[in-house]
Amino acid sequence: MTAPLVELRNVSIAFGGIKAVDHVTVDLHPGEVVGLLGHNGAGKSTLIKCLSGAYQADAGEIFIDGEKVEIKNPRDARALNIETIYQTLALADNLDAASNLFLGRELITPMGFVDDAAMEAETRKIMGRLNPNFRKFKEPVKALSGGQRQSVAIARAVYFNARILIMDEPTAALGPQETQMVAELIQELKAQGLGIFLIEHDIHNVMKLCDRASVMKNGQLVGTVDVKDVTDEDILGMIILGKMPDRAR
Amino acid sequence: MTDTAPPQEKSGKRGLLVTLEIDSRLLGMIGAFVLLCLAFNFATDGRFLTPRNIFNLSIQTVSVAIMATGMVFVIVMRHIDLSVGALLAFCSATMGVMQVWVLPQTLGLGIGHPLIAPITIVVGLIAGTLVGAANGWLIGYQRIPAFIVTLGGLLIWRNFGWYESSGQTLGPLDSTILNFGGIDGTLGETLSWVVGVLAAASAVWALWRARANKVHHGFPVKPMWAEVALAGLTIASVMGFVWLLNSYQMPVARMKRMFEARGEVMPEGFTAGYGLPISVLLLIVVVVAMTVVARRTRFGRYIFAAGGNPDAAELSGINTRMLTVKVFALMGFLCALSAVVAQARQTYHTNDIGTLDELRVIAAAVIGGTALAGGIGTIYGAILGAIIMQSLQSGMAMVGVDAPFQNIVVGLVLVLAVWIDIQYRKRLGEKI
Numbered sequence: 101m102t103a104p105l106v107e108l109r110n111v112s113i114a115f116g117g118i119k120a121v122d123h124v125t126v127d128l129h130p131g132e133v134v135g136l137l138g139h140n141g142a143g144k145s146t147l148i149k150c151l152s153g154a155y156q157a158d159a160g161e162i163f164i165d166g167e168k169v170e171i172k173n174p175r176d177a178r179a180l181n182i183e184t185i186y187q188t189l190a191l192a193d194n195l196d197a198a199s200n201l202f203l204g205r206e207l208i209t210p211m212g213f214v215d216d217a218a219m220e221a222e223t224r225k226i227m228g229r230l231n232p233n234f235r236k237f238k239e240p241v242k243a244l245s246g247g248q249r250q251s252v253a254i255a256r257a258v259y260f261n262a263r264i265l266i267m268d269e270p271t272a273a274l275g276p277q278e279t280q281m282v283a284e285l286i287q288e289l290k291a292q293g294l295g296i297f298l299i300e301h302d303i304h305n306v307m308k309l310c311d312r313a314s315v316m317k318n319g320q321l322v323g324t325v326d327v328k329d330v331t332d333e334d335i336l337g338m339i340i341l342g343k344m345p346d347r348a349r
Numbered sequence: 350m351t352d353t354a355p356p357q358e359k360s361g362k363r364g365l366l367v368t369l370e371i372d373s374r375l376l377g378m379i380g381a382f383v384l385l386c387l388a389f390n391f392a393t394d395g396r397f398l399t400p401r402n403i404f405n406l407s408i409q410t411v412s413v414a415i416m417a418t419g420m421v422f423v424i425v426m427r428h429i430d431l432s433v434g435a436l437l438a439f440c441s442a443t444m445g446v447m448q449v450w451v452l453p454q455t456l457g458l459g460i461g462h463p464l465i466a467p468i469t470i471v472v473g474l475i476a477g478t479l480v481g482a483a484n485g486w487l488i489g490y491q492r493i494p495a496f497i498v499t500l501g502g503l504l505i506w507r508n509f510g511w512y513e514s515s516g517q518t519l520g521p522l523d524s525t526i527l528n529f530g531g532i533d534g535t536l537g538e539t540l541s542w543v544v545g546v547l548a549a550a551s552a553v554w555a556l557w558r559a560r561a562n563k564v565h566h567g568f569p570v571k572p573m574w575a576e577v578a579l580a581g582l583t584i585a586s587v588m589g590f591v592w593l594l595n596s597y598q599m600p601v602a603r604m605k606r607m608f609e610a611r612g613e614v615m616p617e618g619f620t621a622g623y624g625l626p627i628s629v630l631l632l633i634v635v636v637v638a639m640t641v642v643a644r645r646t647r648f649g650r651y652i653f654a655a656g657g658n659p660d661a662a663e664l665s666g667i668n669t670r671m672l673t674v675k676v677f678a679l680m681g682f683l684c685a686l687s688a689v690v691a692q693a694r695q696t697y698h699t700n701d702i703g704t705l706d707e708l709r710v711i712a713a714a715v716i717g718g719t720a721l722a723g724g725i726g727t728i729y730g731a732i733l734g735a736i737i738m739q740s741l742q743s744g745m746a747m748v749g750v751d752a753p754f755q756n757i758v759v760g761l762v763l764v765l766a767v768w769i770d771i772q773y774r775k776r777l778g779e780k781i
Contacts, residue, residue, distance in 0.1 A: 152664075154664060173666070174663065174664050174665065174666045175666040178666055184664070186664065190658065190660060190661035190664040190665065191658065191661055192653070192654040192655075192657035192658045192661050192662065192724070193657050193658060193724070194653060194656070194657035194658075194724035194725055195650075195653060195654060195657060199650060199654070200661075203650075203654055203661070203662070203665040203667070204651075204662075204665035204666040204667050205665075205666075206647050206650060208647075212646075213641075213645040213646060214645055214646060214647060214650055216645075217562045217563060217565070217566045217568065218566070220566070220568065221566045221567075221568075
């Protein structure tokens with residue numbers, strides 16, 4: 101068996117004496133979607149922020165392609181081709197889609213100035229692929245709908261050739277049609293060989309989109325199961341009761 | 350763009366403004382300003398809109414306007430700087446001490462040495478930048494609120510300057526430095542026309558480049574007539590301004606003295622206009638540079654991003670702490686630049702130089718549409734805000750409004766301007 105694309109091994113992080121994440125180990129392979137589940141406050145987002153560089157773990161190790169890496173800040177994560185789509189949609193509301201897509205990685209003219217026209221052209225290209233109905237290229241993203249904003253956030257991750265994609269409830273604020281769009285996108289990215297960590301509350305989406313599911317409760321890992329081996333009820337049992345289903349044991 | 354653009358590519362309603370791509374808020378401010386000028390002109394029997402008064406208004410605005418461009422960045426980043434007036438006084442004191450005591454006496458260069466002005470200015474700029482950077486470090490890295498850091502700075506720096514100068518009035522200032530004061534440093538008619546033509550030409554070139562770039566990427570462009578109209582408007586404004594300043598004639602006695610200083614006799618019937626003051630030219634350079642920084646550099650883009658959503662900026666890999674240091678350092682640099690202009694204008698340094706400037710600077714930025722909530726603001730808006738404030742103040746003085754009412758009116762205008770801005774944004778928000 102080859103080394104996983106990502107492995108978080110025995111990761112712990114505490115905030116003021118409360119163990120938000122307690123010795124959790126999860127992994128992810130190329131072309132795989134791993135769902136991270138659990139109640140609010142179970143530690144899913146905190147765990148994943150150690151990978152995206154927003155937090156630093158107190159203990160534990162992170163391996164990419166079997167090699168130990170240090171991720172001290174979001175820049176380190178980006179350098180390792182880890183892209184994150186945050187639950188709170190980390191977009192600057194006052195900037196337009198292109199400025200957001202390239203934020204922190206602007207295209208530059210030979211004179212050293214930001215090349216807005218080139219960035220808009222690139223944005224039009226990628227949005228044409230992800231969300232052909234997208235038209236509002238000139239307006240600040242606060243003028244966009246939830247789905248349009250989500251497509252900007254996803255475009256940002258996809259454009260820079262992410263290998264590892266972290267999606268924190270990508271469909272939480274979306275209508276059914278937009279949710280469908282995101283689901284299709286996840287399938288497409290998966291087919292391209294990306295590894296995706298998907299934080300998701302909707303069991304239905306988990307069963308549909310994920311290959312495996314890792315369930316957390318009170319900062320600890322309940323267990324990881326193959327989605328095709330279990331039922332909705334099994335996963336609910338893991339989330340609510342914190343116990344592994346009988347047949348997976 | 351990074352600032353609030355009017356809604357484009359919207360439903361079929363493409364008005365004239367949209368076609369011209371002119372910010373409707375800018376137009377509203379210009380409209381208010383024109384009304385203000387006409388009202389004052391009427392109330393003063395035509396004394397308000399004379400070349401002389403416009404010249405004076407221009408040079409009175411420069412110091413506050415230079416600092417207001419920096420304040421836009423500070424406020425866009427959701428901070429505030431209450432120490433700019435005190436910092437100006439500190440830089441002015443430092444430069445006063447340098448050019449009056451240290452360089453001519455202690456270092457023995459003698460009065461009027463050509464190196465005095467450049468060394469003085471460089472030392473002043475460094476001092477301002479360092480103090481600003483220190484403010485930024487306390488705010489960005491130590492997480493002390495900007496309000497507190499700069500409130501402390503308000504007390505610290507003016508009195509540091511007082512200590513430096515032992516409370517003395519410092520003068521006479523170096524003759525080169527005095528050129529930045531306004532009336533004593535103008536380009537004269539010919540050079541002013543040259544600068545005007547160059548400015549108009551570069552503005553038109555920039556418009557043309559922007560269009561060419563859009564065509565290159567296959568984006569929609571304005572109709573040609575709109576481009577021509579915009580270019581024409583630009584040329585007319587630049588040339589009109591130069592013409593006005595050139596129309597302000599030097600007094601005969603002053604010109605006689607200038608001729609005598611050169612050992613010549615003034616010919617009969619000789620006239621000369623003042624032309625563009627060097628301080629105004631300096632302001633124009635600052636405005637252009639700051640606008641380019643705001644719109645066309647990563648630094649400017651990050652300032653707006655961090656103001657719009659600090660978490661997003663941080664998660665995008667932007668070092669927002671270092672950004673805070675840079676923004677406040679830039680603010681300090683601009684305070685020092687303003688200090689040169691301010692001390693040259695009053696021809697000596699005093700302890701009370703720039704008193705209450707922090708409020709004028711903040712008011713200029715806010716009247717100019719900079720939102721205290723962060724993320725929104727333009728350089729040209731702040732300049733217009735500074736001009737409106739100055740026009741109000743000197744207009745009321747000319748009309749003879751009682752001193753207490755002058756301040757009451759300025760205060761009311763500040764609140765009213767922000768209220769109108771909020772209403773405007775609300776309406777825009779509903780439409781979108």
